[in-house]
Structures are given as C-alpha cells and as structure tokens.
Amino acid sequence: xxxxxxxxxxxxxxxxxxxxxxxxxxxxxxxxxxxxxxxxxxxxxxxxxxxxxxxxxxxxxxxxxxxxxxxxxxxxxxxxxxxxxxxxxxxxxxxxxxxxxxxxxxxxxxxxxxxxxxxxxxxxxxxxxxxxxxxxxxxxxxxxxxxxxxxxxxxxxxxxxxxxxxxxxxxxxxxxxxxxxxxxxxxxxxxxxxxx
Ligand SMILES: CC(C)(COP(=O)(O)OP(=O)(O)OC[C@H]1O[C@@H](n2cnc3c(N)ncnc32)[C@H](O)[C@@H]1OP(=O)(O)O)[C@@H](O)C(=O)NCCC(=O)NCCS
Numbered sequence: 001x002x003x004x005x006x007x008x009x010x011x012x013x014x015x016x017x018x019x020x021x022x023x024x025x026x027x028x029x030x031x032x033x034x035x036x037x038x039x040x041x042x043x044x045x046x047x048x049x050x051x052x053x054x055x056x057x058x059x060x061x062x063x064x065x066x067x068x069x070x071x072x073x074x075x076x077x078x079x080x081x082x083x084x085x086x087x088x089x090x091x092x093x094x095x096x097x098x099x100x101x102x103x104x105x106x107x108x109x110x111x112x113x114x115x116x117x118x119x120x121x122x123x124x125x126x127x128x129x130x131x132x133x134x135x136x137x138x139x140x141x142x143x144x145x146x147x148x149x150x151x152x153x154x155x156x157x158x159x160x161x162x163x164x165x166x167x168x169x170x171x172x173x174x175x176x177x178x179x180x181x182x183x184x185x186x187x188x189x190x191x192x193x194x195x196x
Pocket of ligand 1: 024025086087088097122129131135
C-alpha cells in the first residue's frame with residue numbers, strides 16, 4: 001500500500017541515500033551533481049522547516065520510506081507551484097508508484113492549495129519521467145540546453161506545465177489511466193493517514 005506522510009527530520013538519512021543513488025542523481029540537474037552528505041541534508045532540512053512555500057512528503061510503500069515528492073515555489077497570487085518527485089529505492093521504480101504519487105500531489109496542489117498551474121523541469125533524456133509527465137497531461141513549454149558540470153556535455157532541460165482544468169479533465173476522461181484514477185484511490189482516503 002502506498003501512503004504519503006509529512007517529510008520529517010528522521011528522513012534525512014534516506015535523503016542522503018536516495019540523492020547519492022546514481023539512478024536518481026543522474027537525472028537531477030544542478031542540485032545533486034556532487035554527492036550530498038548528512039550535514040548538507042541537515043542544513044537543507046533546517047531551511048525547509050523555515051520555508052512556507054514548500055511542502056514535501058515521504059512516499060511509503062507498506063510504511064517503508066521509498067521516495068520523496070513535493071511542491072515548491074508555491075505562489076498563492078499566481079496560484080502556481082513546481083512539482084518534484086524521486087523514487088529513491090531502485091526496486092520501487094517502474095511499478096506505477098511514480099504515477100500514483102504524481103496524481104496524489106497534483107490533487108493536493110489543485111484541491112488543498114487551490115493552485116491553477118503546476119510546473120516542473122526535467123532532463124530530456126530522463127525517459128521514464130518525461131513519459132510519466134506527458135501521460136498525466138503535462139505539456140512542454142520550453143527547452144533549454146544546459147552544460148553538464150561533470151562531463152562538460154550539453155543536455156536539454158524541458159520545462160513542462162499543466163493547468164488545473166486539463167488535469168481534472170484528463171483524469172476524468174483518459175481511459176489509459178484506469179489503474180490510477182483518483183476515484184479508485186479516493187482523495188479523502190489518501191489523506192486519511194497524513195498529518196501535514
Ligand atoms: C521518474 C520516476 C518518478 C517515475 O516513477 P516510476 O514509479 O518509476 O514510474 P511509473 O512506474 O509510475 O511509470 C510512469 C511512466 O513511465 C514509464 N516508465 C517507467 N519506467 C520506465 C523506463 N525505465 N523506461 C521507459 N519508460 C518507463 C511507464 O511506462 C509509465 O508510462 P505510462 O503511464 O505511459 O505507462 C522515477 O523513475 C524516479 O524517481 N526516477 C529517479 C528520479 C527522477 O528522475 N525524478 C524526476 C526528476 S524530474
């Protein structure tokens with residue numbers, strides 16, 4: 001069973017493990033090009049606790065933490081925010097958890113935070129992520145070339161966007177998403193265990 005709980009200080013060691021995992025790290029532009037550490041993540045968490053425009057959650061599979069999902073740059077005036085997701089555990093990827101988690105955070109953003117517009121950035125060669133976002137209705141709004149600090153190569157970064165109407169519409173009408181329709185994972189039930 002997949003549940004979402006408030007991201008907590010006790011998750012710091014998982015953050016270090018997940019963000020140092022090459023399978024995760026290779027697709028996270030900028031931030032994690034260098035290895036992270038317990039002290040860097042403690043510092044991040046202290047800042048996070050002081051920030052009001054970010055909400056992160058720990059994704060759990062049968063109560064075991066497997067990843068992180070969150071919303072940042074929450075702008076109440078523009079009713080917009082950015083989404084971030086990483087399934088940290090290798091054997092939890094490719095099983096539909098990313099999609100379930102994205103639907104959950106998109107519901108949270110649109111319904112609880114009353115956002116109208118959700119954005120994200122993703123490296124073009126991150127095939128699973130790009131496929132996931134497109135299948136949820138995100139559209140590419142921009143593409144920029146970015147120099148990779150490690151190998152000096154250029155990679156493309158895609159900026160993607162979905163508007164609330166499109167998300168709601170897609171999730172009511174897209175038969176491809178039958179497995180993941182919010183109606184099968186009732187929103188209120190999903191929220192039941194969470195104490196954010
Ligand atoms: C991107 C990520 C969140 C996707 O989560 P996931 O649980 O592995 O993905 P799902 O099993 O829900 O599948 C989502 C879609 O990706 C596709 N997909 C999953 N793994 C894939 C793979 N290895 N190759 C190609 N497509 C893949 C699935 O077919 C599915 O598409 P569909 O809905 O059209 O069938 C996850 O792989 C991850 O955390 N990666 C590392 C960190 C990262 O890249 N984060 C995103 C930063 S922008």
